[in-house]
Amino acid sequence: MATVKISLSFVSLSPSSSTQSKLSPSFIPNAAPSPAKLRFDGKCLRAKPMVHRASRSGGFTCSASSSPTTLPSALLFDCDGVLVDTEKDGHRISFNDTFKERELDVTWDVDLYGELLKIGGGKERMTAYFNKVGWPEKAPKDEAERKEFIAGLHKQKTELFMVLIEKKLLPLRPGVAKLVDQALTNGVKVAVCSTSNEKAVSAIVSCLLGPERAEKIKIFAGDVVPKKKPDPAIYNLAAETLGVDPSKCVVVEDSAIGLAAAKAAGMTCIVTKSGYTADEDFENADAVFDCIGDPPEERFDLAFCGSLLQKHHEIAKAMKRFFKPIEKEGSTAAKKPCLSPEKREGDGDGVEEEKNQKEPSKFVTWNANSFLLRVKNDWSQFSKFITDFDPDVIAVQEVRMPAAGGKGKPKNPEELSDDTKVLREEKQILTRALSSPPFGNYRVWWSLADSKYAGTALLMKKCFKPKKVYFNLDKLASKHEPDGRVILAEFETFRLLNTYSPNNGWKDEENSFQRRRKWDKRIVEFLNKTSDKPLIWCGDLNVSHEEIDVSHPEFFATAKLNGYVPPNKEDCGQPGFTQSERVRFGATMKEGRLVDAYRYLHKEQDMESGFSWSGNPIGKYRGKRMRIDYFLVSEQLKDRIVSCKMHGRGIELEGFYGSDHCPVTLELSKPSLETEQNQVSN
Secondary structure (H helix, E strand, O other): OOOOOOOOOOOOOOOOOOOOOOOOHHHOOOOOOOOEEEEEOOEEEEEOOOOEEEOOOOOEEEOOOOOOOOOOOEEEEOOEOOOEOOHHHHHHHHHHHHHHHOOOOOOOOHHHHHHHOOOOOHHHHHHHHHHHHOOOOOOOOOHHHHHHHHHHHHHHHHHHHHHHHHOOOOOEOOOHHHHHHHHHHOOOEEEEEEOOOHHHHHHHHHHHHOHHHHOOEEEEEHHHOOOOOOOOHHHHHHHHHHOOOHHHEEEEEOOHHHHHHHHHOOOEEEEEOOOOOOOOOOOOOOEEEOOOOOOOOOOEOHHHHHHHHHHHHHHHHHHHHHOOOOOOOOOOOOOOOOOOOOOOOOOOOOOOOOOOOOOOOEEEEEEOOOHHHHHHHOHHHHHHHHHHHOOOEEEEEOOOOOEEOOOOOOOEEEEEOOOOHHHHHHHHHHHHHHHOOOHHHEEEEEEOOOOOOOOEEEEEEOOOOOOEEEEOOOOOOOOEOHHHOEEEEEOOOOEEEEEEOOOOOOOOOOOOHHHHHHHHHHHHHHHHHOOOOOEEEEEEOOOOOOHHHEOOHHHHHOOOEOOEOOOOHHHOOOOOOOHHHHHHHHHHHHHHOEEEHHHHHOOOOOOOOOOOEEOOOOOOOOOOEEOOEEEEEEHHHHHHEEEEEEOOEOOOOEOOOOOOEOOEEEEEOOOOHHHHHHHHHO
């Protein structure tokens, strides 16, 4: 049997140390100094400064100086590499035995498997590998059948792996049982959150930690969430199920993708390096060790976890003093940084602005798929794009930041929340990013949901003064569309509408087909009520109008969710490409006398750069792309269209800046004096 030994270049899922925005202690009043370098038994480790006591063996234990006033509400462990160092001599061996039994002529050596571990999930790992080097001859050709083929391989691999665990051939890592016991004794909830198969994780917990502990430990594993790490879904689910505040959870991870997931969920994260992850970047971790450790070589304990939370609490209090509410005009109080434009007293109808001096003509729209993650991981590249294009307006969708207002208090969708330690830190990160070049030259309007979902933002160069800014389709003061889906800016000669249109979903339910139909109806009503001025409508409109707007029409037209077929044929297919949606979209454009700016200039399909959304490079949506982000302009403006471009290329998401959507730009020529006068008079 041949051994496949090949260097693979997979897209890194770990945070980028060169582009990630980090908290600067010098920026925070009374903050702790920079992280200190500590040495434990000859291993260079990093932790926030704490009180350390020497162990009898000459090593050190990180702990609080006394019994901590703060304990975690929950202690969440990753499984592989944290509870047990399973990867090299456990999962890898089981994968190879499975390949051998299936006669696939494939072997994953130690180095190759280390590269594959950058991908979360065993099924996803195999799929990515076969997509890269080619599928075995015994694998089916159909994508749906390939998915079943991978599932079968993974099931067989899990069974082989469980044999290793049941025979206790792989021991617990040092200190795991001790830390679990400390947590359970002190009433701290314990859970294991892993991308591995649930049966395998349960076997590890039950066999190696023992049934008495196992019955007290909650397990979240496998396909319990739709997205694997580095997505925070599994940690969000754990916090919600356990009924705990994410900011009061401490996670123990061993990998960069696990660290990214924990931090994205707003949790404190300690890294215990494992064999495969020793050289990964853990700069964003709260502490880094080689293991948890048992006495007399204990590295840290539950008290240390509590002291990390206490330190975060102290920093949060300092930040709260820094971020105070903006005082109303006329107040003598000093004003602090604020991301949202100040409202003036007497505003009763949107945000009133001074009379126009000029109007914007260069625009960008982008679904960021979490503005915070883009700032942390992809900001330098996106900043360069903005610097090069130099837009007057940047319309953003899927901000995914919650509106201000704590529990029991009214929400303010125009302000970023800073109600918890984590949210204050995240607000600071965004503040600093949007205060730095080139974004410091822009004003920002937010329309936010109650949670980290949906939401829109509008960034506009300060030299442009909209007459009014609304946050709903009804043009009512102080009202926001549900989930923050609308920002409407009115200028002297046109209106600019930024929307994140709701996804159609797969079923005829309230939050799927019915919600989208209601939205489309309201859009038509809005267009009829605002026909007095030309409109520029941009954003993620979540629909592909024609077959030319998708890469694989047959695939999208026949797509199903778990085999479900809607009762009406026109509702069948991929959300965004059902016949019903496409017909309504065409009718909306006709009713509003709107022109698709991109298609107006680009009549032919461009398979390289003609789509704004691209499926995950791993899985059945690899290479599947749609054009669902638009600039629609009134017919009166079509002769002013200079360019409309999509800036993403290929199926590897080049130019997407970390999102699954690429930026789309529109440039209009300057209006003639006669045109301006006609539009104003009309």
